[in-house]
Amino acid sequence: MSQHEVRVAVLGAGTVGSQVIRLLGERAEDFAQRSGARLTLVGIGDRKVDAPRPDYIDRSLLTTDLTALATSADLVVELIGGIEPARTLVLAALNSGASVVTANKALLATHGPELFEAAAAADTDLYYEAAVAGAVPIVYALRESLAGDTVTRVLGIVNGTTNFILDEMATKGVGFDEALATAQQLGYAEADPTADVDGLDAAAKAALLASLAFHTRVSIADVSVEGVRAITAADIAQAAESGYALKLLAICDRLDDGVSVRVRPTLLPLSHPLASVHGVFNAVVVEAEAAGRLMFYGRGAGGSAAASAVLSDVVAAASHKAHGGHAPRESAYAALRVLGPEEVRTALSVRLKVADEVGVLAGVAGVFAGNGISIESVRQSPANGDSTITIVSHVARLGDLMRTVEELRASASVHEILSVTAVETH
Ligand code: HSE
Numbered sequence: 012m013s014q015h016e017v018r019v020a021v022l023g024a025g026t027v028g029s030q031v032i033r034l035l036g037e038r039a040e041d042f043a044q045r046s047g048a049r050l051t052l053v054g055i056g057d058r059k060v061d062a063p064r065p066d067y068i069d070r071s072l073l074t075t076d077l078t079a080l081a082t083s084a085d086l087v088v089e090l091i092g093g094i095e096p097a098r099t100l101v102l103a104a105l106n107s108g109a110s111v112v113t114a115n116k117a118l119l120a121t122h123g124p125e126l127f128e129a130a131a132a133a134d135t136d137l138y139y140e141a142a143v144a145g146a147v148p149i150v151y152a153l154r155e156s157l158a159g160d161t162v163t164r165v166l167g168i169v170n171g172t173t174n175f176i177l178d179e180m181a182t183k184g185v186g187f188d189e190a191l192a193t194a195q196q197l198g199y200a201e202a203d204p205t206a207d208v209d210g211l212d213a214a215a216k217a218a219l220l221a222s223l224a225f226h227t228r229v230s231i232a233d234v235s236v237e238g239v240r241a242i243t244a245a246d247i248a249q250a251a252e253s254g255y256a257l258k259l260l261a262i263c264d265r266l267d268d269g270v271s272v273r274v275r276p277t278l279l280p281l282s283h284p285l286a287s288v289h290g291v292f293n294a295v296v297v298e299a300e301a302a303g304r305l306m307f308y309g310r311g312a313g314g315s316a317a318a319s320a321v322l323s324d325v326v327a328a329a330s331h332k333a334h335g336g337h338a339p340r341e342s343a344y345a346a347l348r349v350l351g352p353e354e355v356r357t358a359l360s361v362r363l364k365v366a367d368e369v370g371v372l373a374g375v376a377g378v379f380a381g382n383g384i385s386i387e388s389v390r391q392s393p394a395n396g397d398s399t400i401t402i403v404s405h406v407a408r409l410g411d412l413m414r415t416v417e418e419l420r421a422s423a424s425v426h427e428i429l430s431v432t433a434v435e436t437h
Contacts, residue, residue, distance in 0.1 A: 015048040015333035019325065020084035020109075022056040022077055022100060023091035024068065027114060027141070030318035031088060031325075033067045038322075046326045048333035054080040056091075082107040086328050088321060089113040098122050105129040105137065110328040110338075112321055114141035117206075120215035120231040123222065127341035136331055136338040138324035143216045144169050144293040146316035147309040148323070153223040154339055157299055162224040164298040165263040166435075169216040171291030171311040172200045172207040173239050173259040177276075178289050181247045181256070187240060199291055199312070209238035210259065213274045217261035220295070221272045225265050226345035229272055235355045235409065237275040246430055249362070250278050253390075253401070256286040257432070264356060269348035271355040273409075278360055278434040353410030358387065358436060360403045361416060362429035367398040371424045375400060378422065382415040383407070387436060397426060403434055 019035065021028050035042070035052055043049050055068065056077035064070060074080055077100055081087050087104040089111060091097050097118050104111050106129060113119070119126065119139055130137035140150045144167070153162065168174050172194055179190035191208065194200035206212045214234040221229040239259055250257045255278035264271040279286045284306055288294040293311030298304050310316035331337050350356075365371050372391070379386050385405040392399050404412060419425050 017046070017048040017050050017329040017332045018053045018085045019050050019088065020054045020056065020080045020086070021052065021088045021090065022081060023089065024055050024057040024064070024073070025090065026314040027317040027321065028055070028057075028088070028090040029065060029068065030314040031090070031321050033065070034318055034322055035325075036067055042322070042326055042329070046329035046333060048329045050325065050329055053084055056080045078103060081109070084109055085332055086110045086112065086325065088325065089115060090321070092117070094118055094121060098126075101126055102129055105133050105135055108133050108135055110136035110138070110332065112138045112324040112328060114139065114317055114321060116142040116212065116215040116219060117231070120218040123219075123230070124228055124341070124343075131340050134337060136328045138328055138338055139219070140324050141317045141320035143219050144295060144307070145309070145311040145313065146319045147293055147295065147307050147311065148320070149220070149295045149307050150223065151323075152305070152307060153220065153297070154342075157297070157302065160299040160301045162297060162299045163265045165220045165224045165261075165295060166285065167220070167261050167293065167295035168258055168285055168288050169220075169261050169293055169295065169311065170207055170210075170213040170259060171293055172204065173210075173213070174288065174293070175199050175291045176208070176239060177242065177247065177257055177259065180242070180244055181251065184244055184248070186244050187242055208240050210236040210274045213259060213261050217263060217272050217274050220261065221263035221270055222343070224263055224297070225270050225347055226342045227270055227347040227349065228343045229270060229349055233272060233349045235273040235275070235352045239276055242276055246432070249430070253278075254281055255279060255434070256281055258285060258288070260285070260435070262357075265347070266350070266356065269350045269354070271350045273355045273357060275357070275433045278432050280436070283435065353408060355409045356406050357409055357412070357433045358404050358406045359412045359416075360401060360430070360432050360434040361419070362399060362401045363419060363425050364397050364399055364427040364429055366424050366426065367393055367396055368424065371398075372400065374422065374424055375402065375419065378418045379404065379415055382411045382418070384411055384415055399429065403436065
């Protein structure tokens with residue numbers, strides 16, 4: 012066994028923390044061999060010291076004094092989530108010279124620069140593989156495996172809860188509320204599902220992915236977000252009839268005039284590799300100039316899946332403590348412009364109920380043209396004197412697209428806007 016000892020503190024002994032603690036014990040010899048350091052668990056910080064715990068948790072290590080613990084270890088694993096007190100604890104740990112491993116996407120997507128600067132100033136590590144897509148090693152892939160390439164696009168299903176809900180709606184024909192209730196019964200969705208269903212969890216992950224992919228600071232506030240609450244069973248059935256799956260996608264694009272980052276329910280052709288990602292699974296497609304298209308797939312949530320990612324960071328950080336060196340620093344040198352909410356790019360599918368009369372289609376097309384939007388396809392199906400038209404636009408600025416929709420809504424020949432949905436056509 013190695014002579015080096017790295018003293019590890021775990022803050023938060025919930026679903027992920029418990030699995031991290033279990034594996035730290037069970038795999039101690041492997042981790043010592045891989046990192047060159049003996050990992051000694053010196054404390055477990057949790058508000059609930061009296062809660063029932065599995066046998067592998069040594070209750071004598073439990074403490075409610077998280078600050079003392081965070082500033083007295085060599086390596087701090089932060090799994091409490093949320094902004095405060097996590098931010099203060101992580102900063103205190105870094106400032107004390109400890110390396111930090113965190114799964115906290117909201118914290119990094121809001122205060123990342125401050126934390127990365129603190130890690131660099133203290134010459135220590137800040138790792139966060141588990142913050143995006145759980146066990147899927149996408150942070151490492153973007154930061155290290157693709158460091159020799161130019162990433163142009165990252166497109167992913169990064170929230171398992173909403174993917175489960177949309178899948179449940181698609182396969183069982185149930186509405187959003189029923190699908191959410193099932194997700195909650197199965198333990199996928201929280202009692203307060205806001206972060207998942209309103210797209211905020213995916214937006215935080217999109218910000219982290221875009222920052223890594225484009226070497227540019229992107230915060231959660233820069234992400235154009237729409238969640239899944241308003242999706243109906245009819246929307247999903249209609250999508251399926253047209254040969255699409257409806258998925259909550261995070262899409263990060265490097266464009267000529269800046270970086271576009273958005274999260275929204277998006278129609279995907281059934282032939283697209285992400286269309287066959289079901290249930291709580293996550294998947295991320297990366298497009299890079301030299302590598303071409305890569306796809307990463309796996310479990311995005313769950314105690315042991317997230318613990319796998321946390322422990323990979325723990326082994327790397329412990330190795331640096333034992334042998335020197337440090338994690339790659341934040342890379343924001345490209346400092347590309349981040350496009351605002353009006354400027355982000357997408358294609359839209361707009362379904363309209365219109366009067367089946369001479370000139371109506373020309374009028375609708377004219378509204379698109381008047382806003383500088385090119386049309387990719389038009390499909391019309393007549394019904395009882397009315398007609399339903401589905402228009403798919405080419406990729407355009409979201410602001411111009413939404414103005415087009417508002418003008419259509421105000422047009423006398425448009426009886427109803429049935430749906431407005433982002434679409435990926437290839
Ligand atoms: N709640 C997330 C999901 C997992 O459903 O994918 C943690 O980010």
